[in-house]
Amino acid sequence: MGLFDDVSRLLEERLDEFIKNNPHLELQALLDQVEEQERDTTQLISSLQSEQTRLESEILAIAEDIQKWHIRVNKAQTANRLDLAQAAQEREAALLRQGNQLWGRMEGTKKRLTEAQNLFKQIQQQKKELKIKAEQAKTQSAASSNTNTRGWEEGQNYSSDRYQKEYDPLEKEFQQWDMDEELERLKREINS
Numbered sequence: 379m380g381l382f383d384d385v386s387r388l389l390e391e392r393l394d395e396f397i398k399n400n401p402h403l404e405l406q407a408l409l410d411q412v413e414e415q416e417r418d419t420t421q422l423i424s425s426l427q428s429e430q431t432r433l434e435s436e437i438l439a440i441a442e443d444i445q446k447w448h449i450r451v452n453k454a455q456t457a458n459r460l461d462l463a464q465a466a467q468e469r470e471a472a473l474l475r476q477g478n479q480l481w482g483r484m485e486g487t488k489k490r491l492t493e494a495q496n497l498f499k500q501i502q503q504q505k506k507e508l509k510i511k512a513e514q515a516k517t518q519s520a521a522s523s524n525t526n527t528r529g530w531e532e533g534q535n536y537s538s539d540r541y542q543k544e545y546d547p548l549e550k551e552f553q554q555w556d557m558d559e560e561l562e563r564l565k566r567e568i569n570s
Contacts, residue, residue, distance in 0.1 A: 401515045402515035408568060413505065415568075416501045422494050430491060
């Protein structure tokens with residue numbers, strides 16, 4: 379197992395290094411995760427909406443049954459059939475309890491549906507932010523690779539003034555740091 383662990387650790391280090399050098403790929407991986415969360419949330423919303431519709435139908439059916447048994451209670455009492463009136467009242471009470479339970483489940487489903495819809499909006503916002511960041515990272519990566527190779531490809535010598543304006547290592551380092559901080563913030567938002 380020691381060799382396997384060493385190889386695994388080496389691969390993880392290489393992957394981390396590669397991703398650090400290619401932040402747009404890390405953003406793409408995060409974007410893929412967010413899109414998966416978006417699909418899962420969409421399925422959850424659909425499922426909760428179906429459950430809410432089913433519960434509403436059951437509640438309406440029970441309400442009709444309650445009305446029917448209430449009429450029967452009155453009819454039995456009017457006819458002085460107390461044995462039937464008592465049984466009808468018990469049935470009506472049982473239906474009321476069942477209706478109350480279904481009502482509670484429906485309210486819980488509505489609450490979960492609202493939470494899922496809010497989560498969906500948050501996921502869409504994160505997705506939008508990640509797309510913007512991914513485009514910025516791609517642009518920066520492309521610009522960086524163009525800047526790094528332009529002098530070689532064109533055979534130009536950079537004067538110190540031009541070097542300062544076009545490729546400032548300190549500026550690049552701060553941009554990378556800002557991007558890494560933003561990535562960490564987005565990761566925390568996604569994982570929370």
